[in-house]
Amino acid sequence: MLTGFLRDQFFTTAWFGLMAFVWFGWAQEDPPRKWRIWLGVGSVLGLGFAVAFGVLTATNWDQPSALAGKYAWFGVLVAAEVVAAGAGCLVLARRGASRWMAWWVALVVAVHFLPLALLLNDLGVAVVGVVQLAALAVVVPRLRAATTPSSRPAGPIMGATLLLSAAIGAAIAIPGL
Template structure:
């Protein structure tokens, strides 16, 4: 479950904390009223975790990282494919009048793209994050229909929770192992 390089824990906390906050925010598009406070708390916690991760990344900058020239290039390709697929799918869904499904599509793309990212940086916990987000995205539509909820709430809240949990794990790991 652990990354080889402690600096990569800290950087993962930054990225996952930020995106956890974003997913909790997306879930606030049309959630049940009782979810609003929890979603807001998740967003704030995600941002605070990202800030803690950023401070640790700065503190640990001299440490080794999985990112060398080849890894950085491959990572850039994976992220470019992710952004391209997410954008293309979102545009096609919007053109078909299915904006309500964009959050599900983006979560699916995010989940799938995390599998090669986990391998590239050698952080096995990210495989679990990838699997959970992918499952959430696939289950979102039937769950939303069955419970009469918005797809964005059904996909955003658990995706935010998965990312926040991984960010917290990463920031705590960086803090413990980095000192």
């Protein structure tokens, strides 16, 4: 989002859009009726960013990236994220606490943005992670008192922060065209 690498800017914007689509989709597991249209709108907007900036990423692939020479570390980080999310969900399922899975995955994703920001030389990615972590912490007491799936608060938190970040990324990237 705040990188000096145009290709990375395009890719991050596209990826955040795609992940906003995914999180708004997960939030549709059990939303209050009045949220449904907004979750759908968020999904469509996220997909729009993903497609538009995915094309820009592809057409600018020959541009430099902050990940040059660090692809192995990027792979390690993504693998660690997937393992942590999967292992946590397995533990939650075995403990009969599967309603917490969305919150757990959201927590892992938010935490992974911190080292990712270092790899990408992009402070904006760290800011997104910190905001997500704070918001996820705020909803814990409400989740403990509820019986609804954690996707109800976690999906909109993640979707909204990622969609807003994609919009900021787009606003920053477009003048670089």
